[in-house]
Amino acid sequence: MRDLFSGYLNLHNLDRTLVLDILAAWRAGSVGGIPERMIACAPDQVRISPDIWTQNECLTNLVLPAFEAAIKLPDLWNTIGTETEFSTLATECDGLPHTVDRGPDQPVLIALNWEGSPDDVICLAHEVAHAVQIILSDHKQMPPLAREVCAFLGELLVIAHARTAAPDLYPTLCDVWRRENDDYLGSDIDLLAVALADPQAQYHYRQNYPVARLAAIELFNRGSGEWLRQFFASGRDGMRHIPIEKLANRAGDIANYLPAMPRSEPETPAIDAYRSLGAMALIDIDYWEGQSETRIEDYYADLLRHLQDQTAFVALNEQRKPIGYATWSKSALGGGCTLTRQAAPFGDHLALQRALERHLGDMAGMTARHNRSARQEQVAW
Known part of the structure; x- marks a missing residue:
């Protein structure tokens, strides 16, 4: 069922028309954009070099404090330390960073490479968000779209936290986030649009990213609170927390760009x-x-x-x-x-x-x- 895009829609209880409306709302500028809680800032040249801030230091000083503050989990460091395991991607292969749920009896595996760049900080935030979601959901599998909303929310939570915790890094993280939209809200939207037009289209995991990215922005603008912890812990019920209809309804919120019509002239x-x-x-x-x-x-x-x-x-x-x-x-x-x-x-x-x-x-x-x-x-x- 999951091999076909139609099966993917059924898995998420999604209506094709609603997804089309969300894409129409994005094209009209009614959804997406810079989140309200992030200021527009010029990109900076600040970089974290491995000898200044290691992966573990970034995790300890920035990523986990951001999650602890937003999800209200004061002991998150001990949870991540005991229930996750980090590994490095093989340099000879073209593997992408990923997080794997190996079951309740084994630590969650987070695989990524670390060179100390701002891109690596965003990647670490994304994958740790996956791990937090798996752990809080007690390893109950969450639908892929909801899972990616959690990961994109994790990115935004870390960026927002960096505004005060790492102000020199904050502008660069904002720039990375905007640059990544070229894929998530560019080529990935094209991939999703093609699938929506063809009932026999094959499912590809990147088809999750456009709607997940837009939904994460919408939820991030809501602010933190108990709802955020409930969402990360919702497991199979994750789609109940995604504002699909709210995003789709924005398709009608399009600014009227048309010019004014001249008054009628009876002679012409x-x-x-x-x-x-x-x-x-x-x-x-x-x-x-x-x-x-x-x-x-x-x-x-x-x-x-x-x-x-x-x-x-x-x-x-x-x-x-x-x-x-x-x-x-x-x-x-x-x-x-x-x-x-x-x-x-x-x-x-x-x-x-x-x-x-x-x-x-x-x-x-x-x-x-x-x-x-x-x-x-x-x-x-």
């Missing part, structure tokens, strides 16, 4: 019509749902027909910026209309409907047709 109705056509096309570029599969010539012909039949309406806000549009068909018998499309990519769905009601007036029998719904027709108002 054709220009007004083409302005409306252009506005609807720009709206669909952001909204895309249900139109991305349409051929461009069919899309153009359909909107032009609606404009000619006066069955299209573009709603404007107070600044005369387009906030959405609707199209409808008139009943052949008269006395009723069926909405064929309502698109409001900037979250103004209610404002669009209210403006449409005012435009059409009190129309009995108004229905809405949803091509992707099991109920083909639904009452609109």
